Amino acid sequence: MSDHDQTQEFLNSLPELEPGKTFGFACHPGVRCFNACCGDLNLMLTPYDVLRLRKGLGHDSRKFIHNHVDISRTPGIGFPMCRLRMLDNSKRSCPFVRDEGCSIYENRPGACRTYPLGRASRMGEDGQTIEQFFIVQEPHCRGFEEDKEWTSEEWLKDQGLEQYNEVNDRYMAIMTRARRAGVVLDERKLNMVFLALYQVDNFIKFITDMNVFSRLDVSEERQQAILNDEEECLNFALDWVELLTLGSCENLQPKK
Known part of the structure; x- marks a missing residue:
């Protein structure tokens, strides 16, 4: 079973948070379980996670990925996926957690930001993103005893x-479109996709x-933005990967 399938199966076992409904939660050093959730994680890193983390740490992509x-x-x-490597200790601690909290909080991964919600997204037949939210209420977590109320949107x-x-x-x-089209990346395309999405520098x-x-066919203005701003380059990289793997992209066309 793939990581995506395992995640979906896990989320389906949790209570769904319906649109407009609220949940009570807060996390801060005064909560008794503070930092308890920051270990023994199977934490997938998206391309944007990697970009934000390594820039926040001041690392180039080679150093961040290696470490x-x-x-x-x-x-x-066969698309590339990245997972944050936990420390080799009894707690399998996150490498960025400290007694006082998260040392990279400003650039923490999306999965950390979403918690205590689980978010499942899929592409509908019309190409639109469909999302669901679930409450991840672990036994150790005391954040749910706090008074602050939220909707998923808030x-x-x-x-x-x-x-x-x-x-x-x-x-x-x-990846969904590639799966539906029967696309399988060979080693050359795998390396190109990994370079574009996870090594933007x-x-x-x-x-x-x-x-x-x-x-x-890229305007001069967009070319300069891509070369001078890594977030703009990542947006271009997604267009380029779509063109490379699927043969077409609405936002990016080969020159005629």
Whole structure:
């Protein structure tokens, strides 16, 4: 069973939070279980997670991936997936947790921001993203005893999840379309996708060295934005991966 299937099976076992319904939760150093959830995790890292984490740490992609990432492939279609490597101790602690809390809180991964909700997203037949939310109420967690009430929409906004979910949903949509089309990445395309999405700093060098823009219909304004802003480059990388793996992309066309 794939990581995605296991996650979906886990979420389906939890109570769903219906739109407009609220849940009570808060997490801060005064909560008795503070930091207890920051270990023994199977924490997948999206391309946007990796970009934010390594830039926040001041690492290039090679150093960050070598030190903190385990790489796998999605079953069937062979797209790259990244998992945060836990510390090799009895608690399998997150490498970024400290007694006083998360040391990379400003750039923490999307999954950490979403907790204590679980979010399941899928692409509908019309190409639109369908999302569901579930309550992940673990036995040790005392955050649910706090008085603050949230809807799922309020929680996502408070935790700054818009960009995280937008980028992740695009990648999931590309993989869903690839699966439906029977696409399987060979080693060359796997490496290219991994470079574009998880090594954006090196992808910028690749774009320049290989004169990629000479073969694509990209405005001068967008070219400059891509080369000077890694988040803009990641958006371009998603277009490029869609074109590379599926043969077409609405946002990116080869030059005629």
